[in-house]
Amino acid sequence: MGGHSHWATIKRHKAAQDAKRGKIFTRLIRELTIAARQGGDPEGNPRLRLAIAKAKDANMPGDTIKKAIQRGTGELPGVTYEEFTLEGYGPGGTALLLEITSDNRNRTVAEIRSLLTKNHGTMAEAGSVAWQFQKKGILVVEKNKVDEDRLLSVALDAGAEDVKVGEKTFEVITGPQEFEAVKKALADAKIETSLAEVTFVPQNYIKLEEKSAEQMLKLMEILDEHDDVQKVHANFDISEEVMEKVAAAG
Known part of the structure; x- marks a missing residue:
């Protein structure tokens, strides 16, 4: 099982807790707003159609969805978000690709750099990881x-x-x-x-042992909790045996 599957599973377990903190809604609202820039009609905008479906799956009120879309189309005033990616390396030499939406690029970059440095990771130059x-x-x-x-x-x-x-x-x-x-x-x-x-x-996965796996999962969770991080992608693989050891140690 690859990093994508592991992290998707972990995030599903965290979903209820995240929803209470409003993080899921925050991300969905940003995605709705950005997607609506390409047009407010979901029939002609696949990205908006998917964003609406995700919002409904999360039980977001229809009025909240409507207002997020209207902010994206300019019908309502709102914050202007910029989309960009950041690249880095995590424990065990793993590659990290972060999808970001931010109203202040410099602040977000500085915060992500600090989080990586404090959690066994480093920021990478643009293009060094994305490939x-x-x-x-x-x-x-x-x-x-x-x-x-x-x-x-x-x-x-x-x-x-x-x-x-x-x-x-x-x-x-x-x-x-x-x-x-x-x-x-x-x-x-x-x-x-x-x-x-x-x-x-x-395209390829790096298999992590217990210590690196524990550090990687902690880093993924920390990055995932940052409001400006929409998605975290990483090329790690953790065996079921190691996952059980990490869970027992935690």
């Missing part, structure tokens, strides 16, 4: 929700690139452009997904 990741659509389906052959048939017919088989889940991989079509095909086939997003996927 290790590819943008892909990921749809995760629990194994007990669908027959493998049926999932393969539906996903591949809709344009998916691959279906990876994990211990408890299937990961449907798509190109960014095919993501919407594959997601719709799965929904039409009544195949439930536990995670659906367009994200950066590492």
Whole structure:
């Protein structure tokens, strides 16, 4: 199981707690606002359509969604956010790619640099890490929700690139452009997904042992809690055995 799957699982466990602190809503509102810059009609704006779906999944009130979209289209006044990526290295030589939305780039860069330095990481020059990741659509389906052959048939017919088989889940991989079509095909086939997003996927993974794994998971959580960090991507792999040791030690 790769870093993406591990972190996605950890984040799902944290979801309820995060929602109480309002972090999920904060990120979703920023995404809605930024996506709406490309047009306020979700039918003609796939990014906004996905952002609305995520907001509804998080039980965000319709009025909050509407106002976030209106701030993006300029119908309502609001903060102007800038989108950019930051690159770095984590414990064990892992590569980090952070998707950022900020109203103050200099402040955010300084804060992220400080967090990395204090947690066994370093900031990297632009371009030194990004090449290790590819943008892909990921749809995760629990194994007990669908027959493998049926999932393969539906996903591949809709344009998916691959279906990876994990211990408890299937990961449907798509190109960014095919993501919407594959997601719709799965929904039409009544195949439930536990995670659906367009994200950066590492081309190779670094296997971490117990100490580095513990440091990496702590760093990921710290970065993930920063308000300006929309997503954290890293190329680490942790075996189930090491994960159990880390969990027991924690």
